[in-house]
Amino acid sequence: MRYGKRIGLILLAVLMLAGCLSAAADGFRWSIGDPIPSGFTFFHNDGYARIIDEGDLLTEAEEKELEARSSAIRSEHGTDLVVLTTNDLHGKNIMDVADDYYDYNGYGVGSDRTGILLVISVEPGDRQYWLSTCGSDIRRFKDEIEDMKSVLVSYLKNGRYGDAAKAFMDYVESVYTREEFDRFHDKDAPRVVDLSGVFTDQQKEKLEKKISEIWDKYEMDVLIMTVDSLRIGSDPSQYAFNYGYFNGYGYGSGYDLLTLVIDTAASGSDRCNVFYSGGGMTALAYESYEFVDRLGLPSLIGSNTGIANKFLRLVRCRMIFGQYPLTFMQFLIAAGIAFAIAWIIVRMMVSAHNSVAKSDTAAAYVVPGSFAVTDRHDYFVNSHVTKTLRPEPTSRSSGSGGGGGFHVSSSGSFHGGGGGHF
Amino acid sequence: MSETISYKCPGCGAPLVYDTDISLLRCHYCGNTYDLEAIAKAESNETEGYDWGEYNENVAEETLEGTVSYVCRSCGAEIVTDAVTAATHCPYCDNVVVVESNLTGFIKPNCIIPFKIKPDQLKARIDEHCKNKPLLPKDFFSEHKLESVQGMYVPFWLFDCHSLGRMVFRATTVRSWSDSKYDYTETKIYNVDTSGKMDFNKIPVDGSIRMDNALMDSIEPFDYSELMEFQPGYLSGYLAHRFDENTDVCLPRADLRVRTSLANSLRDSVSGYSTVSPISSTIRLDDTAVHYALLPVYLIKSKYGGKEYTFAVNGQTGKLVGDLPVSKGRRLAWLGGLTAAIGLGISLLMFFL
Structure with a gap:
């Protein structure tokens, strides 16, 4: 009886403590x-x-x-x-x-x-x-x-x-x-992964050949991937990145890989994306927009082969010259400037044909030393002052991105991260 | 009866009213104030027409012995030469039908500059003129054209004068500064009243209706140190045109050149201001004189694309003037070629930079 009471009290205390903790939580x-x-x-x-x-x-x-x-x-x-x-x-x-x-x-x-x-x-x-x-x-x-x-x-x-x-x-x-994951190299894996089935065998063969040349000459691996974003159920670029990562793609110890993803379910600027992964040419990681900018036109046309071939031309140009070919807009600007300069030069050449003009002065017939200012007076008429409000220093525009540094939260713990508007 | 004098605001044209508080003329429209004396001076000066007055015309009508006159049936030009020189074609219209006439009253020129350039030197002058002209049609000048070129003495009136001028300029100085909130610009307005003088010696104006004035202006200047007293012998081998524009007709052109030259010099003498613009001028001429001279000129005519081109060569200095035609094909080729070359250069710059 005494033990029963004690056990009962202990159980009650445990239950109360658990209840308190739960309540606290x-x-x-x-x-x-x-x-x-x-x-x-x-x-x-x-x-x-x-x-x-x-x-x-x-x-x-x-x-x-x-x-x-x-x-x-x-x-x-x-x-x-x-x-x-x-x-x-x-x-x-x-x-x-x-x-x-x-x-x-x-x-x-x-x-x-x-x-x-x-x-x-x-x-x-x-x-x-x-x-x-x-x-x-x-x-x-x-x-x-x-x-x-x-x-x-x-x-x-x-x-x-x-x-x-x-x-x-x-x-x-x-x-x-x-x-x-323990990475590996698989040079024999196909570099044209056509999950959407938009390329013919002949087209794939030609593209593979060009990619092989880039591998040999410029020490860079290239993956061209077509996906249907509605079928894969995830972000096409993320999918392609993982595909390349886990399937032995990438050149050398840095696993340098340039990937072109064509999302056949998308249109316009969402249709294709280019990204670099690896550790050998990290500068390329910041240049994906250069590729996408220049692929813009064929992506609107909708020719997947055109996109792939143009992408490979861009890669070759980048690897040979360290630069990208001009965009269509840049080319138009260059042509416009060139035409304007050429037009001015031709106008000057035409005006050089004209040597006849009426003379309104007789400077050649002035008796030397005959000009003299005989009198001069400067009269002050009036003055006025205009004042204009100085422009306010432009405040830094809030970009869509947010900082990704470390900070301490109100609870005193460290957090990282980032965000932005959408 | 009293006369009311009203002044207008130089800035906006509204009437100015004298403000007794500040002793200045005030514009109630734009708010500017002006010094009365300066405004009065500025408004009293207005641009005048030419006033050569009774110039000393050193010209005497005298029929010269031993000269022969011709009239072109095509353009009506009256041409004079010596008795031994035959005028086979008109130098103005290139018409070969020139008939001998019994014109009288050929006015003896005061002076003449003889030809120094020989016809066989013209080819080199033309080559020089056409040099570095890639848009010129090929073979524009042909040899046979040059063979028919004949030297001609063109009648010129030479005007002398002493000019006196007074000009008022509206001048401004601008000063800018800033504080933390505003940018300030102070504009001070001045009237600059300046007077000067300038002498001119033998301003040439051609006295021929048929001669393009711009063409004759362009072959200037002539070296007057070689000016000779006229002798009929100078006409030997050359033609001379009898003037058909008298001094009254030619005077405005000389007058314009005198006034422009003096005004430019007075304007250049006003310095130290941000802007200077003339608001009035008075230029007076005196000690005027006119001389009648024959000056040596070659006229060369050529046709291209159905259009006639006239070139003139100063027979004394060899200066050749005349607008050259432009080949459309060459112009397009150059435009295309330059666009391609410059475009390539810009593209390469954009590519590599």
């Missing part, structure tokens, strides 16, 4: 509109949802799929992926919201709370997003943030919020997968 459930909690202690809470759709931008099916995906990535790679949507930031900075939401709700894996939170805000007139990295993901994604942002924006600007969240998780997973 529930009490820390932090929302965007809440004030910064004082005396906060970091904690982990695996039970909270990772997909919080306050802005009601996701379908129920998408939420379920993303929740499962986040859970699977957390288990497999040890990083916590959270997606928060909202239509009201309560006047707060989106970066602070992202950091605080992550910190005060117990997200993150391990002692350094590794993970990334994606906030998508659709406040009227100011749609923006932010990626807040924490723990080891700060270093891991330091150089990846800009690429990830460009992938996200391509979906966000079209209102495809669910696809953006999926692309976010794809990207993170691919980074972790690559980190754990």
Whole structure:
């Protein structure tokens, strides 16, 4: 009886403690509109949802799929992926919201709370997003943030919020997968990967031959890939990047690879993209727009073979001269300037044919030394002063991108990341 | 009866009213104020017409013995030469039908500059004139044309004068400075009243209706140190045109050249201002005199594309003038070639820089 009472008291105490802890944890459930909690202690809470759709931008099916995906990535790679949507930031900075939401709700894996939170805000007139990295993901994604942002924006600007969240998780997973992957070279793999089936065998053979020449002469690997973005279900460029990474593409120890992706389901400027991956010619990583700019015209025409052949010509030109051929607009400008200069020169040549002109002066018949100023008076008439307002120093325009540096959140923890408007 | 004097604002043309508080004329339209004396001086000076007055015309009508006159039936030009020189064609219209006439009253020129350039030297002058003219049609000048070129003495009136001028200029100085909020520009306006004098000696104006004035202006200058007293013997081998524009007709051209030259010199003498523009001028001429001279000229005519081109050569200095035709084909070829070459150069610059 005595022992029964003691056991009963112990059980009661345990239950009360558990209840208190649970209540405490529930009490820390932090929302965007809440004030910064004082005396906060970091904690982990695996039970909270990772997909919080306050802005009601996701379908129920998408939420379920993303929740499962986040859970699977957390288990497999040890990083916590959270997606928060909202239509009201309560006047707060989106970066602070992202950091605080992550910190005060117990997200993150391990002692350094590794993970990334994606906030998508659709406040009227100011749609923006932010990626807040924490723990080891700060270093891991330091150089990846800009690429990830460009992938996200391509979906966000079209209102495809669910696809953006999926692309976010794809990207993170691919980074972790690559980190754990042992790369290799496969020179015999086909360099024309025609998943959309738009090239004939003869066309593929010709393209392969040209790519082989580039490999031999300029020590650069080239991958031409056609994909149907509606079928692959992810970002075509991300897909092509992973394809090249995991299938032995790339030249030399740096795995230098230039990839042309033609999305046969897209049109206009979204139709093709070019990117460089590798470590040997990092300058090329910043020049993908040069290729895309010059591929613009054939992409509108719609000839996939034309795009591929022009891409290879651009690669050859870049590798031989270190430069890109002129765009059509640049050529027009050069021709226009040349015509204007030529026209002026020809006009001068024509005017050189004219030597007859009436003379209105008689300077040749002035008696030398006869000119003299005999009188001069300068009369002041009046004066006036005009004043014009000086232009205000132009404030730095806010770009669509946001900083990706390290900072300390209100809770005192370190976060990285970046974001922007869409 | 009192006379009301009103002045207009030089800036906007509105009437100026004298402001007793500031002792200046004020424009109530644009707000500017002006010094009364300066405005009065400026408005009192207005540009006048030419005033050569009774110039000393050193010309006497005298029929010369031993000269023969011809009249071109085609253009009516009256041509004079000595008794032994035959005028076989008209130097103006190139017409070969020239008939002898019994014109009388050929006015004896005061002076003449004899030909120094021989016809056989013209080819070199033409070659020099056509040099570096890639747009010139090929074989524009042919040898047979040059064979028919004949030297001619063109009648010129030579005007002497002493000019006195007074000009008022509107001049401004501009000063700019800034503070943290505004940029300031102060414009000070002045009237510059300046007077000067200048002498001219023998300004030539051709006295021939048929002669293109611009063409004759362009072969100037002549070296008057070689001016000789006229002797009929100088006409031997050459033709001379009897003047058909008298001094009254030619005077405005000399007058314009005198006034422009003096005005330019007075304008150049006004320095130290940001802008200078004339608002009035008064130029007076005196000690005027006119001389009648024959000056040596070769006229060369050529046709291209149905159009006649006339070239004149100063028979004393050899200066050749005349507008050359432009070959359309060559012009297009040059335009295309230059566009391609410059375009290639710009493209290469854009490519490599």
